[in-house]
Amino acid sequence: MVKISIVLLFLLLSLVLVPSAFAFPFNGTVTDVNGIALNNTYINVTIRDSNFNIVGYNSTTTNASGWFNMTVTEVSGGLYQPNIIHYNGSVVDFVGQVLPAFPAEIFTYQLDQTKFYLKPAGTIIITVINSTSSNVSFRYQVKDVKLGYPVAEGFTNPVANVTLYLPRDRNYSIMVYPAASMPISFNWNNFTATESYTINSISNYNVTTRTLQKQFNTTLRLDRVSGYINFSGINIWSSFRVIPYLMEPGNIIHVTRGTLPFNLSAFNGETDVFTPTTGFYNISLPATTETSNMMLFATATNGSFFYGAFKNVSLSYNNPAAELQLSNISMFGLLGASGNITQDTTTGGLINFTTGVQQFNLLNSTNASLTNVFAHVQAKVDYSNFGSIEFTWMATIQQGAAAVFSLPLINATGVKKIDLFVSGGESNYAPKSISKTAAEIRTNSSIAFAAFNPQAIDTSLAASAISMALYLSNATCDVPNPSSDCLLGGSQTMDSFKPMSAIVGGGKLSFRMGTGSIKVHYVNVDMLASGPPDVLFDSSTTASASASTFDAAVRFGSGGPTMYDYVLVSMPYTETAGSGLDDSQNVNISIPTLYDENWKVIWNVTTNGTNSTNLAANNSHYSAFAEQWGFLLKSSTCTTNQSLQNTTTPCYIDTSNNVLWVRLPHFSGTGPSVTGTAVAASSPNNGGGGSSSSSSASSAGSLPPEVSSEKEITISLPEPTTTEGKTQFQKVLAHLKEGTKAKFTIKTSTKTTIEEHTITATRIAPSFANFVISSIPQEVILNKGASKELDVDDDTINDLRLTLIDLNYALRFVNVSMELLTVGRAEITREPEVAPQLPEKSVETSVPVPLPVEALPVEEQRALSLVYWVVGILSLIVLMIIFIKIKKLLHETKKKK
Incomplete structure (x- = not known):
């Protein structure tokens, strides 16, 4: 049921926007997990009516290249369940993953030309007898032990026997509900056996055909x-x-x-x-x-x-x-x-x-x-x-x-x-x-x-600012910088990400998401079992440096269950003179702080030590991977070869892109610390006969007194005034350091309450700057000298005019003007533009430079308007039909126990 609900949530908007078909095509390519085509693979589509009753089947087989193309008969309100298996003679040797029944529109608009990866199959044959060895009818349910959800079940009508074809790389629990008897169970975890053997007098395993013959005895x-x-x-x-x-x-x-x-x-x-x-x-x-x-x-x-x-x-x-x-x-x-x-x-x-x-x-x-x-x-x-x-x-x-x-x-x-x-x-x-x-x-x-809204800690991000991608999951692709051959369907932003074809295809997948240089790569994630975890990360690093030390810390975490093998997390760094990381020297990483889901510290190595056995004993969440956490609690040197990153060498430094990657057993609240050597500060020209050159990156100096180094500041914005029908705006000039959050309030004649908002300069480039304005998050990118009127409280009325007057790229601060606006102004009277000179301004051109394509504004984006995640009315009807039917089946099962 979890699987059905999560898969349908990827499809909801499609059900609302596309029309019904009278008959629809279903096509694609079938291969094994290594991409080798499987000829003569059997594809069957079970057709169900609106009451979930089976009303028919359509089937076909693949050709030598693994390709198939079939037409599926449509019924009114129908649902269609694909099943893909490959025979070697009379034995099933490959099988696709178990899929729910989909509406017709999904095949036409989401699953067209899907590549299906089949896994090596195992067979389970179930029968039930009573104390006189007579066959007993039964209902059944088979669960994937790791994921906890059913992969096969029969609750509608009792059966005399059932044959199931399942991926043999999983462990399964089998529960049968015999007529007029106690439910009984069996755990099967030995598809990997290398020899046939007898389980008991009525059950056995055949390694040649990979078949478990399980006969239950209901005697009690x-x-x-x-x-x-x-x-x-x-x-x-x-x-x-x-x-x-x-x-x-x-x-x-x-x-x-x-x-x-x-x-x-x-x-x-x-x-x-x-x-x-x-x-x-x-x-x-x-x-x-x-x-x-x-x-x-x-x-x-x-x-x-x-x-x-x-x-x-x-x-x-x-x-x-x-x-x-x-x-x-x-x-x-x-x-x-x-x-x-x-x-x-x-x-x-x-x-x-x-x-x-x-x-x-x-x-x-x-x-x-x-x-x-x-x-x-x-x-x-x-x-x-x-x-x-x-x-x-x-x-x-x-x-x-x-x-x-x-x-x-x-x-x-x-x-x-x-x-x-x-x-x-x-x-x-x-x-x-x-x-x-x-x-x-x-x-x-x-x-x-x-x-679902991946975000920075304490702030939100626009949907278009978040990148998402699916990769093949293998030793070659599960690395910080995989080749383009590993990418399935291309990297997309969150507001356009549509992964259904790759997910339904059944291959081993890894899922990557992030913003800018901060990425999370989930290795072998099971996205049928659940949607991607909801990620939290700092949108920028914080650094403190002396002449010879560098120290940066980034918190990151997630609130979702572990439905993946492990994760790779990236953290950017800079090489700024005097404060950046000198990546030509050894760089070390450790995780001295662990947090709970509410960002409360639960482990600090200064207080609690680095013994992972004690960590596991006090926090069961870490017990399964205690040995790996032991390496992470202690400092280890980052490798410069991504192929050498593993559980004992958890850090890789990408010096070409100025990014650190750390490997974690699971993505829980962690506070990693990076230490190394700071880039040496530039020496000023001492006038002693020599010469020196400088650049905007090295002639920084210190912040002028006008620029606060605090993490949060408050800006007071006066209200506009109206005289003789003319509105005059009160301009406030402010210096903002990169990463500083500036609070301001809005209370005009059209507002009934005081509203608090924030503005943060999240990125300062040589000719433009990125700003995030909250509490209704939106991102704005301005060239020097450009202005933008903003609706900060989502009431369709512009409340604030923001102007980027000037910036200092070397010292990473900006000079902006902010003006409160009012509604229905008859005429705008502007005050003279005043742009004070920035102290110790760096040497750089003042000619506006066009924004690069990737930095075009993403104005008016809202993290909660994630298009493909929206729940449409028609989609809810489909969900309710399925869940009501499941509820009915389970109720009938209980009555017949």
């Missing part, structure tokens, strides 16, 4: 499980219940669909026992031949207080014990407030039990509740020190429902990690990953989402 018995719940100081409970949940492979529990039926003892003519006066329980649970893991949630009330605890259990049919005596269960307080947990009954009804559940609210960036969104939630808790194990709650929010989810959580600890995937509604949201302590949950359980 109900065993009695008993014990006591206890809590210090409480001898009698008001009420209590032990609720069993089914644990899927990977210790995943669905919070609403995971409960087993209440009072399973009724199947044996008995009853479950709960005795509040003693805390004694005695219940029946299934003991299965196959793997069947359960989590017991013991929950109780004492007056108005809620208590709970978790206990994992797995009962084997081969253990003939009539009763299993468990250890007593120690209870804890529960987070949250009163809520219900619902179980099916053995007679077909429903029963609720009231306990404590913690509600989490999903909000937008203005703290308003998200509306009309679909959300997939995975919340990992670690209760290994509290009588249980580490496991993951899974929850789903359907479109149209309130954007909240609730979990039963003990108050002794928090949530280790919550991964959230949200789609639909008014915006496209980047996936989010957070952790929360119990104290943080009690204080604020809301989770805020920003619309």
Whole structure:
């Protein structure tokens, strides 16, 4: 479901803008992962009507060059699902990735001439038998273990057997739902086996055909499980219940669909026992031949207080014990407030039990509740020190429902990690990953989402200022400066980026995005599993230097789950005399500071040290790659050969382009530090008979007193005045250092409140300068002497006139004039233009130079108007049809368990 929602979000605008076809072509080229054409590949398109019922098929095969071209029959409101497989005789040896069903328009306007990369295939054949070895019909679901989403499922109608062709470079969990029996599971992680072998008497793996024959045995018995719940100081409970949940492979529990039926003892003519006066329980649970893991949630009330605890259990049919005596269960307080947990009954009804559940609210960036969104939630808790194990709650929010989810959580600890995937509604949201302590949950359980908007820290960027590109993912292409052969479709700006063809093609892809010289390269990113993470980075470096040292730090981070192998992040540097980096000397990098998702420091090597084992022990987010973080915490010398960059040499310096690249295991909040030798300052002419030359880059000197070196300054802008119907504007002259944020307020006769805004000179070139004006972000590029009237509050009325009077490229500051404007002025009376001379002005021409093509203005750009991310009304209808259908199928599955 996550995969379906993310893929469709790439397509939304297409559905709104293009007309329907009566029949449509589908064509492309099929190769293996190395680009070798696959002849006689079978392409099948399943045709579904608006109710998602299968109404037909179209198919064809490729020619010797891997090319195919077919016509697909259209039905009213239809959806069309492609499936691509290659046979070697009777064995499937290559397979395309599993794709959702698309509307017809997508094939015509997005997937035309797509190149499909097929992966080596493995086959899984599933059957189910009962205790008499008779075949049993079943429903099923197969998940990719790493990504956590289904790659194959059959919930509509029960089947007697199923054959699946899947990429064999992944691990899979198989869950079957047999008719009139307990759901059972099997983990498969051995497509890499080099020899055939027998798993048990009814299952085996054939390495020649790469086929797993998995037959499930539904034989089970109900065993009695008993014990006591206890809590210090409480001898009698008001009420209590032990609720069993089914644990899927990977210790995943669905919070609403995971409960087993209440009072399973009724199947044996008995009853479950709960005795509040003693805390004694005695219940029946299934003991299965196959793997069947359960989590017991013991929950109780004492007056108005809620208590709970978790206990994992797995009962084997081969253990003939009539009763299993468990250890007593120690209870804890529960987070949250009163809520219900619902179980099916053995007679077909429903029963609720009231306990404590913690509600989490999903909000937008203005703290308003998200509306009309679909959300997939995975919340990992670690209760290994509290009588249980580490496991993951899974929850789903359907479109149209309130954007909240609730979990039963003990108050002794928090949530280790919550991964959230949200789609639909008014915006496209980047996936989010957070952790929360119990104290943080009690204080604020809301989770805020920003619309997908890569940005600088504390500021926004125009969509056209952000570059995006897809690359082939391999050892040759996953480098700082890959060849043009690696690029798929060309690099584009964010407002024109349309990656569907490359993503659906199924090859190993890397995704690169950034602004200017700051880039993030995600290696082998799975963009079907989720959209690209929402990147934060400083739009410029900060530097401090003495005569012999250079020190620059850039913070960068991301709020999305890890859906890639690792990342490469670039940081530009300068070679300015006296302060720039001398890249002819050794350059070292380290990451002394780590941040959480709110940019709160969680690790500082000065305080916490450089031991990565301690880092992993205190911050589980870093445990999977502790060894790699160990190299990053300590200082290491940057290599000048990009092919030598690896986990132990994480830094590469590109001296040709003045860019540093650092390799990170995942893109979390980090504060890298770069150290090296500063470029020597120029020596002035001492008049001693010699001569020296100077340039604008080396005759800088120090900043004049008129230019503040502070990071933030405040500018006071007086209001315009009107006399006898004529408006006179009050011009304010200001010096702005590159990177300094200047605050100013607007309060004119047409405004009801004072509005605060900022202006920053983000780049100063020899003849022009870039400015970013917020709070409604827009970027302006001005030649010397040029002016621009700006609407700073997005009300279609120009509020500010900005003029670039002069600039000092050597010292990186500008001289600007700023004037507040009013609405409906009858006549403009301008004051004389006053342009004071810049002190110690560098030697450079004052003749305006035309802007280069790449520096043309990107005026009126808005980060929230990202065209291809917009959710159209028609698109929401398509999403809702699919999600409603999935919801219906899952509901039917639950009823038939």
